Amino acid sequence: xxxxxxxxxxxxxxxxxxxxxxxxxxxxxxxxxxxxxxxxxxxxxxxxxxxxxxxxxxxxxxxxxxxxxxxxxxxxxxxxxxxxxxxxxxxxxxxxxxxxxxxxxxxxxxxxxxxxxxxxxxxxxxxxxxxxxxxxxxxxxxxxxxxxxxxxxxxxxxxxxxxxxxxxxxxxxxxxxxxxxxxxxxxxxxxxxxxxxxxxxxxxxxxxxxxxxxxxxxxxxxxxxxxxxxxxxxxxxxxxxxxxxxxx
Numbered sequence: 001x002x003x004x005x006x007x008x009x010x011x012x013x014x015x016x017x018x019x020x021x022x023x024x025x026x027x028x029x030x031x032x033x034x035x036x037x038x039x040x041x042x043x044x045x046x047x048x049x050x051x052x053x054x055x056x057x058x059x060x061x062x063x064x065x066x067x068x069x070x071x072x073x074x075x076x077x078x079x080x081x082x083x084x085x086x087x088x089x090x091x092x093x094x095x096x097x098x099x100x101x102x103x104x105x106x107x108x109x110x111x112x113x114x115x116x117x118x119x120x121x122x123x124x125x126x127x128x129x130x131x132x133x134x135x136x137x138x139x140x141x142x143x144x145x146x147x148x149x150x151x152x153x154x155x156x157x158x159x160x161x162x163x164x165x166x167x168x169x170x171x172x173x174x175x176x177x178x179x180x181x182x183x184x185x186x187x188x189x190x191x192x193x194x195x196x197x198x199x200x201x202x203x204x205x206x207x208x209x210x211x212x213x214x215x216x217x218x219x220x221x222x223x224x225x226x227x228x229x230x231x232x233x234x235x236x237x238x239x240x241x242x243x244x245x246x247x248x
Contacts, residue, residue, distance in 0.1 A: 001062050004030070004070075007078070008059040009118055011102045013051050015041070023051055023072055025059060026101050026118070031109040035061050035072035050075035052082055054094045054122060084126055089245055093130040096238035097121065097137060103232050104145055114144055120204045131221075132212040134242065136204045138224035139196055147231045148224075149174040151196050156180040165190045170226045192220040214246040 008025040011032070015021055019041040026032050040047050050057050057075040064071065081094055097118060105111065117140050121133040142148045153160050155174030166175035167185035175188060195217055199207075225239045 001064050003060070003062050005058065005060045006030070007115075008057055008075075009101075009115070010051055010053055010055045010057060010075075011098045012053060013037075013040075021051060022069065024102055025057075025072075026105060026115065027059065027110075028112065028115045029110060031111060032101070032105040032107055033061075033070055034068070034107075035070035037072040037075075040072075046074045048077070049080060049082060050077045052080065053098045055080050055082075056119060056122070079122070081122070081125075087128065089128050089130045089242075090125060092238055092241040092245065093125050093134050094122075096134060096236065096242060097125075099236055099238045100137075100141055100228060103234065103236075104141070104228070111144070114141065117141065117144070124204055124208055129212065130242075131214055131216060132207050132210065133204060135195075135212075135217050135221050135224075136199055136207065138221050138228070139199050142224045142227050143200065145231070147173075147227050149227075151175065151193055151200075154180055161190075161193060163190055166193060168223050168226070170230065173227065173230070175223075186219070186222070188219050188223055192217050196220055218246075 006027055006029045008027040011024040011026055013021045013023050019039045021037045021040040022034060023037050024032065024034050037047060037051065040051060055077060056079040057077055059072065060074045061070040061072045101118070117137065121137045124133045139148070149155060154177040156176050157180055159177050161177065164178065166177065166188045167181035168175050168188055169182065169185050176185065225236065229236055
């Protein structure tokens with residue numbers, strides 16, 4: 001057996017047996033793992049509120065040979081989403097992060113940059129102010145997974161968008177210019193293209209002072225979400241919850 005301790009973000013839990021839980025963790029050093037937390041529903045000392053989704057923890061666990069699940073012994077809370085009020089918008093944003101990470105990340109494959117992205121957006125996902133961090137996360141996770149097409153040139157003819165808008169389709173990758181769009185294409189405004197380029201050049205904190213209503217960059221979030229869903233080959237339930245708030 002090998003014992004480990006390190007930073008992780010809780011993604012999801014499933015109850016098993018009477019009081020045990022299976023926990024999906026995104027660890028900084030070893031990527032996504034799953035483990036069994038024995039008596040988690042009863043042991044306040046070892047787990048307390050540490051197994052809530054999107055809690056940043058220091059996790060202690062043991063990996064056993066030829067077993068897919070580790071034995072999760074304890075979690076110490078480093079930062080909890082429950083330390084701030086959780087309304088519907090914030091709950092939907094946190095669920096969106098967790099769902100994307102759970103579905104997109106392979107097992108035991110470290111992604112240090114993704115881990116830092118998660119901690120950064122969690123810090124700014126407060127109250128009703130969810131649209132900026134959700135937009136930032138949607139774009140960056142798509143790019144870090146290798147699924148973000150060029151935001152500067154048409155994928156069909158290669159023409160630069162410049163100050164013009166672009167178009168995209170749910171069924172295919174890439175952005176196209178006005179000449180190559182189809183009747184089913186959806187527009188991505190020139191303002192949103194400029195914003196996307198800024199996002200890829202700046203930390204999330206650089207946008208914290210800007211006003212972000214639900215309609216700002218809604219087309220950009222829709223574009224990124226559709227790219228994620230296309231590559232994951234499934235709908236994201238939390239994205240649908242965010243859309244009901246008018247943000248997509």
